[in-house]
Amino acid sequence: xxxxxxxSLCALIIIIVCVSLGGxxxxxxxxxxxxxxxxxTLGFDRSAQGVRLSMASSSSSGTxxxxxxxxxxxxxxxxxxxxxxASISEExxxxxxxxHLLVGEAAARRGLAPLLDxxxxxxxxxxxxxxxxxxxxxxxxxxxxxxxAQHGICDALRSVDSDLRTRGDGHTVSAAELMRxxxxxxxxxxxxxxxxxxxxxxxxxxxxxxxxxxxxxxxxVCRDGRLIGYLDREQAIAVGLLCGQSGLCExxxxxxxxxxxxxxxxxxSTALHPSWDxxxxxxxxxxxxxxxxxxxxxxxxATELYYLRGMLERTLAEQVRQVLCLSKQWxxxxxxxxxxxxxxxxxxxxxxxxxxxxxxxxxxxxxxxxATLTGLGDTEGGA
Amino acid sequence: xxxxxxxxxxxxxxxxxxxxxxxxLRLLPGASARLAGRAGWLSVLTALPFVAAYAAFLWHFQxxxxxxxxxxxxxxxxxxxxxxxxxxxxxxxxxxxYAGFTLxxxxxxxxxxxxxxxxxxxxxLPLALIAAVAGAGEARRLCRVAKLVLPxxxxxxxxxxxxxxxxxxxxxxLPLGLRAFPRVLRGSLxxxxxxxxxxxxxxxxxxxxxxxGRRSSVFIRIALLGILMSLLVAAVIGALGHELAGxxxxxxxxxxxxxxxFYSLERIEALIVALWLFADFLLLAxxxxxxxxxxxxxxxxxxDSPWLKLLCxxxxxxxxxxLAPEAEAYAQLSRQIVPAVNLVVCLLMIPxxxxxxxxxxxx
Numbered sequence: 001x002x003x004x005x006x007x008s009l010c011a012l013i014i015i016i017v018c019v020s021l022g023g024x025x026x027x028x029x030x031x032x033x034x035x036x037x038x039x040x041t042l043g044f045d046r047s048a049q050g051v052r053l054s055m056a057s058s059s060s061s062g063t064x065x066x067x068x069x070x071x072x073x074x075x076x077x078x079x080x081x082x083x084x085x086a087s088i089s090e091e092x093x094x095x096x097x098x099x100h101l102l103v104g105e106a107a108a109r110r111g112l113a114p115l116l117d118x119x120x121x122x123x124x125x126x127x128x129x130x131x132x133x134x135x136x137x138x139x140x141x142x143x144x145x146x147x148x149a150q151h152g153i154c155d156a157l158r159s160v161d162s163d164l165r166t167r168g169d170g171h172t173v174s175a176a177e178l179m180r181x182x183x184x185x186x187x188x189x190x191x192x193x194x195x196x197x198x199x200x201x202x203x204x205x206x207x208x209x210x211x212x213x214x215x216x217x218x219x220x221v222c223r224d225g226r227l228i229g230y231l232d233r234e235q236a237i238a239v240g241l242l243c244g245q246s247g248l249c250e251x252x253x254x255x256x257x258x259x260x261x262x263x264x265x266x267x268x269s270t271a272l273h274p275s276w277d278x279x280x281x282x283x284x285x286x287x288x289x290x291x292x293x294x295x296x297x298x299x300x301x302a303t304e305l306y307y308l309r310g311m312l313e314r315t316l317a318e319q320v321r322q323v324l325c326l327s328k329q330w331x332x333x334x335x336x337x338x339x340x341x342x343x344x345x346x347x348x349x350x351x352x353x354x355x356x357x358x359x360x361x362x363x364x365x366x367x368x369x370x371a372t373l374t375g376l377g378d379t380e381g382g383a
Numbered sequence: 384x385x386x387x388x389x390x391x392x393x394x395x396x397x398x399x400x401x402x403x404x405x406x407x408l409r410l411l412p413g414a415s416a417r418l419a420g421r422a423g424w425l426s427v428l429t430a431l432p433f434v435a436a437y438a439a440f441l442w443h444f445q446x447x448x449x450x451x452x453x454x455x456x457x458x459x460x461x462x463x464x465x466x467x468x469x470x471x472x473x474x475x476x477x478x479x480x481y482a483g484f485t486l487x488x489x490x491x492x493x494x495x496x497x498x499x500x501x502x503x504x505x506x507x508l509p510l511a512l513i514a515a516v517a518g519a520g521e522a523r524r525l526c527r528v529a530k531l532v533l534p535x536x537x538x539x540x541x542x543x544x545x546x547x548x549x550x551x552x553x554x555x556x557l558p559l560g561l562r563a564f565p566r567v568l569r570g571s572l573x574x575x576x577x578x579x580x581x582x583x584x585x586x587x588x589x590x591x592x593x594x595x596g597r598r599s600s601v602f603i604r605i606a607l608l609g610i611l612m613s614l615l616v617a618a619v620i621g622a623l624g625h626e627l628a629g630x631x632x633x634x635x636x637x638x639x640x641x642x643x644x645f646y647s648l649e650r651i652e653a654l655i656v657a658l659w660l661f662a663d664f665l666l667l668a669x670x671x672x673x674x675x676x677x678x679x680x681x682x683x684x685x686x687d688s689p690w691l692k693l694l695c696x697x698x699x700x701x702x703x704x705x706l707a708p709e710a711e712a713y714a715q716l717s718r719q720i721v722p723a724v725n726l727v728v729c730l731l732m733i734p735x736x737x738x739x740x741x742x743x744x745x746x
Contacts, residue, residue: 010516096650097649097650120630120631123495123496123637123640126640126641126649126650127623127627127637127640127641128550128641176622176623176624176627176641179624179626179627180555180623180624180626180627183624183626183627183630184624184626336554339554342558343554343557343558346558346559346560346562347560347561347562350560350562
């Protein structure tokens, strides 16, 4: 037996052993992309059986160019996915590209633990997938009913996501961020959405009811993995300022004549000034907020700027106080004020006994807002 | 040592850099986050002086070889022929156990990330077969493979680091106060553990060097790898937070799972996990090769004896199949037992040989 033959025989044996023992070559069949039903949105609700999952593919997936909507119930998330998988015959369910997770309000109130546990253990979904809480509804309602034959919940949530990226009155929160905040602060914010009739005129449907869509609706507040309340879209502006996530958003104030003037917030920041006593105890917290705004609409055009500035400052200060009040009432530092403080005084904060979390509910906080009107729009006066 | 089985220090350092990647990715991001919190990335840098000191000691120890003396011979000169052979055999058994554990860990990584249908018992077998063929050969070939593959893996790490930048949050990495220093120091232990194994392999293979080489090359390599690992830990903790990173079994691959490349390419973790097989193969083959050379004095046969090759090639897969079938036992083995025994071997056994050799005035 010559050397070349022996070497070839060895190589052949190694290849056969690798393919047969690895378990990755024979047991997993290769699939064409066209055969996959790529799920982009997953809805999570609780049911009598345990978990109700609803799924939607985007309109670009599948052979007919229409979004597919599916639903299944079982004792766990994995079992529900398998239940849905078994219910479809033409295509294969493919979940690794899920881009949005929608949680119904009732399920969020009962707790997000099963969903988060599935995300971390199963490894099928990404930790960067954003989670939304659907106000006052079950997630399956939105997943199954939003949109029409051409567009579905995936398109609606994609629109919400891209809209919120530039705005200051909302922010999408990923599963990783949620888990991190719950572990670090005990509480966390999630993006809240609500179901609304769409303003689009859907003639193709021919139905009496207009199609539904989802729109951003502030934040959902979770503590210990359960939903405890909501912050509406006006309060979300204050959250953006306090968390350093300010962006573009509109705020309406009244002029001297009581007519509405729309201001466009273009930026803002918050400085925290803690006061410590001689023993190194935190005795109060002062929040100094600076915002920049432009006049967007002022039909009368005769409003004094100092008056508008004052109205804007009062309105924002009130919204910030409301958010702080809710944070104290719920005993949940969902704004991450302790972390922001620790950037300036981590040694003092770490030495405090009892800690910030225990003191937060009774800690005196003062809020001051300073506004700058940086532009009047593309005009010097009214219309 | 055969004249043709020689390699340069640069090639040996490339091999050792590859050897550090498997234990580093298994231990570092998670253990550093658990032990040092958000300062985990700093703990990697804190470990560097200790790693450099250990490298300096091993360099000094191997430089005591007489001309053409092999490392096992040096070891036996220090302890005496019989005790030396027995302790070398003990070291070899540990290296074979580590190889078995590496196989088990590699199979676990592949099953949980890429091939959920594959069996944890059978997957180590093909991996071991390929590694055994490489381990039965010469060290020079492993060094040359390492030199070829190292840029690929380093490039992969750098690419994932670059694309993880948008995911980083300042609050996950800062602030760091003086109060965190004890935790940072404790967090440097996993880094030392991963580096000590690679440096021990460098020590055992140093008798194949064509020329003694410069010690500063070793320190420069340690510094560069340390900075790279520190950046990697910073990326993982900065993106996921130390709480989440510490609770995950493979946080680096979890981070890779979240990355999107050029707004279009995503879920490439399978590709990156597959690339790490190169590091696994080289580690396995090197451990088998060193174990073979360490067992030779007790076996009273040359290191390239077919029986020794068979023993060192067969023991790791056997261990991998039998080792910790339960997840809890595997986690304990991975997080506590293997790192602890590795530290004992690296910090007590090898320095112990040196001290005894000095006391006996044989070194």
